[in-house]
Amino acid sequence: MTWLSPEELSALHLSLIVAARSVLLNLPFAILAAWLLTRRRFFGRMAFDALVHLPMVLPPVVVGYLLLLLFGRRGPVGAFLARVFDVELVFNRNGAALATAVMCFPFMVRAIRLSLEAVDLGLEEAARTLGAGPVDRFVTITLPLMLPGVLAGAVTAFAAGLGEFGAVITFVSNIPGETRTLPLALYTALQSPGGDREAARLAAISLTLGLGGLLLAEWLTRRLRRRLGA
Amino acid sequence: MVDAAPPASLGRLSVPGLDVRVEKRRGDFLLRAEFALPTPGVVALFGRSGCGKTTLSHVIAGLIAPDEGRIELDGTVLVDTATGSDRPAERREIGYVFQDARLFPHLSVAGNLDYAERRAARRAAVAVQRPSRYANRNQVVDLLALRPLLDRRPHGLSGGERQRVAIARALLSQPRLLLLDEPLASLDAARREEVLPYLESLRDEIAVPIIYVSHQFDEVLRLATHVVLLDAGRVLAQGELGAVSLLPQMRAIVGPDAVGAIFSGTVLGTDPDSGLLRLRVGRGELQIRASAHAAVAGGRLRLQVLARDVIVALEEPRAISVRNHLRGTVTAVADDDADTDLVSIDIGGETLLARLTRAATRGLDLRPGLPVWALVKSVTLRGRPPPKLLNARA
Numbered sequence: 001m002t003w004l005s006p007e008e009l010s011a012l013h014l015s016l017i018v019a020a021r022s023v024l025l026n027l028p029f030a031i032l033a034a035w036l037l038t039r040r041r042f043f044g045r046m047a048f049d050a051l052v053h054l055p056m057v058l059p060p061v062v063v064g065y066l067l068l069l070l071f072g073r074r075g076p077v078g079a080f081l082a083r084v085f086d087v088e089l090v091f092n093r094n095g096a097a098l099a100t101a102v103m104c105f106p107f108m109v110r111a112i113r114l115s116l117e118a119v120d121l122g123l124e125e126a127a128r129t130l131g132a133g134p135v136d137r138f139v140t141i142t143l144p145l146m147l148p149g150v151l152a153g154a155v156t157a158f159a160a161g162l163g164e165f166g167a168v169i170t171f172v173s174n175i176p177g178e179t180r181t182l183p184l185a186l187y188t189a190l191q192s193p194g195g196d197r198e199a200a201r202l203a204a205i206s207l208t209l210g211l212g213g214l215l216l217a218e219w220l221t222r223r224l225r226r227r228l229g230a
Numbered sequence: 231m232v233d234a235a236p237p238a239s240l241g242r243l244s245v246p247g248l249d250v251r252v253e254k255r256r257g258d259f260l261l262r263a264e265f266a267l268p269t270p271g272v273v274a275l276f277g278r279s280g281c282g283k284t285t286l287s288h289v290i291a292g293l294i295a296p297d298e299g300r301i302e303l304d305g306t307v308l309v310d311t312a313t314g315s316d317r318p319a320e321r322r323e324i325g326y327v328f329q330d331a332r333l334f335p336h337l338s339v340a341g342n343l344d345y346a347e348r349r350a351a352r353r354a355a356v357a358v359q360r361p362s363r364y365a366n367r368n369q370v371v372d373l374l375a376l377r378p379l380l381d382r383r384p385h386g387l388s389g390g391e392r393q394r395v396a397i398a399r400a401l402l403s404q405p406r407l408l409l410l411d412e413p414l415a416s417l418d419a420a421r422r423e424e425v426l427p428y429l430e431s432l433r434d435e436i437a438v439p440i441i442y443v444s445h446q447f448d449e450v451l452r453l454a455t456h457v458v459l460l461d462a463g464r465v466l467a468q469g470e471l472g473a474v475s476l477l478p479q480m481r482a483i484v485g486p487d488a489v490g491a492i493f494s495g496t497v498l499g500t501d502p503d504s505g506l507l508r509l510r511v512g513r514g515e516l517q518i519r520a521s522a523h524a525a526v527a528g529g530r531l532r533l534q535v536l537a538r539d540v541i542v543a544l545e546e547p548r549a550i551s552v553r554n555h556l557r558g559t560v561t562a563v564a565d566d567d568a569d570t571d572l573v574s575i576d577i578g579g580e581t582l583l584a585r586l587t588r589a590a591t592r593g594l595d596l597r598p599g600l601p602v603w604a605l606v607k608s609v610t611l612r613g614r615p616p617p618k619l620l621n622a623r624a
């Protein structure tokens with residue numbers, strides 16, 4: 001891909017890394033949240049549901065700002081992570097992944113929840129009568145049956161995560177090679193004189209990746225559904 | 231043994247068996263069931279749709295908790311609300327075959343069987359007392375003719391095939407009790423006939439106690455040794471199938487036309503002239519049409535004589551097409567409908583039921599003690615091999 005400059009390549013590479021990390025970070029929590037919302041009746045369930053969906057309705061800048069307050073060097077969580085695990089999240093790609101994860105969390109939970117709701121509880125009952133305990137049932141029956149939704153959710157979140165802008169730039173700033181992902185590079189190009197062509201190329205890449213992600217998610221879901229005979 | 235009253239605890243009888251005394255309210259519906267039956271054998275939970283059969287079997291399997299009560303299986307307490315003990319379904323070792331099979335769609339047929347087998351093996355590995363394995367994989371696969379299906383996926387199977395896989399899967403979990411919850415209800419008549427023989431061989435070849443839930447009396451007649459009659463959440467009667475068939479409670483559930491004595495007879499041989507099968511029943515003899523079942527002299531056949539098919543005469547009639555003339559004594563005359571009576575006739579050790587119009591019972595002045603002839607058309611009778619009981623004392 002000689003028609004991309006090293007800066008552009010670095011932005012693309014960084015976007016892929018950030019999106020992949022955000023998806024991996026999200027997966028266990030999204031599955032847990034979806035399971036809680038689908039299968040459990042608990043006090044504060046509605047509030048929890050609202051909290052999960054909050055990033056969908058908040059301006060991304062607000063999410064970035066809140067992350068800065070919580071995970072910043074002087075934030076309660078950030079200070080704890082720095083002291084105990086020697087982990088810093090501000091102004092680096094892990095912070096970008098966290099901001100992206102938070103923004104994509106609702107999409108993933110929704111996709112997983114839909115597939116979890118489609119899992120026949122009767123099959124889990126059947127597994128019970130065959131001697132399978134709760135964890136055994138979840139791992140061997142529920143999880144494989146909801147896999148299409150989990151994968152579709154992950155791919156969609158990955159595609160969306162490539163383009164997260166507001167929360168990332170607010171939380172971890174716009175540092176070339178470290179936090180300047182595709183949309184940030186695109187924004188920077190638009191700000192600089194003569195950057196139109198670069199902006200157009202970056203936009204084309206974003207468009208291709210987004211569309212590819214959606215198509216891949218759809219294809220995966222269909223394929224897996226067919227294998228399950230649904 | 232017939233027992234319409236609350237049964238004695240089997241614990242005291244020290245007979246292996248299932249002792250159930252539970253209460254469960256669901257909305258307006260109250261299930262209050264109490265019965266105790268010996269294992270092994272095939273116990274039919276029989277009643278119309280909505281009588282609480284499925285709720286009761288879910289309670290036994292541990293899929294629903296009873297509001298109150300106690301269930302004991304072969305000396306092990308499965309649930310007792312008085313002491314708060316409740317063994318979860320996954321540790322009750324009760325194999326459950328659901329009406330809709332519930333095969334795991336992401337596993338092949340073999341994978342479904344493995345799923346059950348692996349968990350049974352794990353349980354056996356940690357058990358202090360290893361259960362004797364009564365179902366080995368090859369035997370079960372052959373019994374249910376699953377070998378050609380092993381690599382298939384559940385969604386490609388017919389309804390009957392799915393049920394056979396579900397039965398095999400439940401068996402391979404090495405259950406202490408196999409609960410078949412209307413396994414044929416979702417199948418059409420042809421598929422039902424296709425699966426029934428498998429259930430008969432399962433009963434006769436694998437020593438697992440079975441509870442068979444059904445609302446089809448012909449299935450009960452073919453499979454069961456004992457029956458629990460359920461109606462509107464209550465146990466109307468329970469006991470050995472033949473004895474329960476004589477109870478007035480039967481009528482409420484099977485309807486007047488299906489009431490009839492069930493008993494077994496000994497095959498005497500085939501009549502060379504007519505080709506009919508001669509059967510010793512009580513002190514008399516019945517001739518029935520030979521069925522497809524190989525009946526050897528000395529073997530047993532079970533049959534039901536519908537009460538509406540029995541004719542009663544005071545003298546043995548001559549020149550009549552009815553071939554079966556049984557000498558007997560009236561033991562009871564009970565009200566049936568507004569204008570019919572149900573007459574019990576002892577034919578020497580077995581009892582026949584005859585449904586007659588009240589005009590007829592009055593005309594003949596039928597009363598207990600009166601000697602009569604019971605006439606049954608051979609064409610109405612079909613014999614089936616009775617259950618062979620493995621490990622049964624009786």
